[in-house]
Amino acid sequence: MTTLSKDDTTLIRLTLNGREVEGRASPRLLLSDFLRHELGATGTHVGCEHGVCGACTLRVDGVMARSCLMLAMQAEGAQVDTVEGLAPQPDRLSVLQAAFRRHHALQCGFCTAGILMSLDTLLRDEPDADRTRIEEVVGGHLCRCTGYAPIIDAALDAAAELRGGDHV
The missing domain is CATH 1.10.150.120 ([2Fe-2S]-binding domain)
Structure with missing residues (x-):
């Protein structure tokens, strides 16, 4: 069994709520964990980690997705929309x-x-x-x-x- 070293990561670039961002991810890192721990977008919650509860739902390229079932690497170059991006302005709700x-x-x-x-x-x-x-x-x-x-x-x-x- 091969263990990934800390250096065994890939640079992931994506558009998060209209803003270009990037971070590093190991090949098996889930999108939900990448968003929360690498990019600081903590609005996406992780409940069941099986895609059943829906807490991790977001949009990838305009289509709903369960971020606990998607690898961070799959979001390379994608437009990702999370709950943090719903409000039209920081002081105004959608x-x-x-x-x-x-x-x-x-x-x-x-x-x-x-x-x-x-x-x-x-x-x-x-x-x-x-x-x-x-x-x-x-x-x-x-x-x-x-x-x-x-x-x-x-x-x-x-x-x-x-x-x-x-x-x-």
């Missing part, structure tokens, strides 16, 4: 984040980053998403605190606001 706040759609907050990323992607790609579609997307996430109702209400509210309609 429409979806503000709806989560209004509807108390988070409690401990551990699952929230992944859910926000999935719902943000859904509302971007399917602005007319209905309750059933939102429930399908949220169903891919494990939340032990909220019971999902406030999350779904927040997503419906954000969808209505983004379409210019009435809030829930």
Whole structure:
């Protein structure tokens, strides 16, 4: 069995939330760990490490991905979007984040980053998403605190606001 030395790393360059960044990664380092420990983007959480809970969900080149199932090296040259990039300005929440706040759609907050990323992607790609579609997307996430109702209400509210309609 070969042990990798500390020098056995590769330089990884990617665009993180619109900013060019780089860091070093061993061949087996997960993207979630690279983001958290090498780049300091700690909003992406790691729960199950099997891609089941959804806490590590982010976007790679515009497509949702579970960062605990992806190697850092696979993100070379990619556009990676995490929850830290959702807010349009440091002092202003996105429409979806503000709806989560209004509807108390988070409690401990551990699952929230992944859910926000999935719902943000859904509302971007399917602005007319209905309750059933939102429930399908949220169903891919494990939340032990909220019971999902406030999350779904927040997503419906954000969808209505983004379409210019009435809030829930």
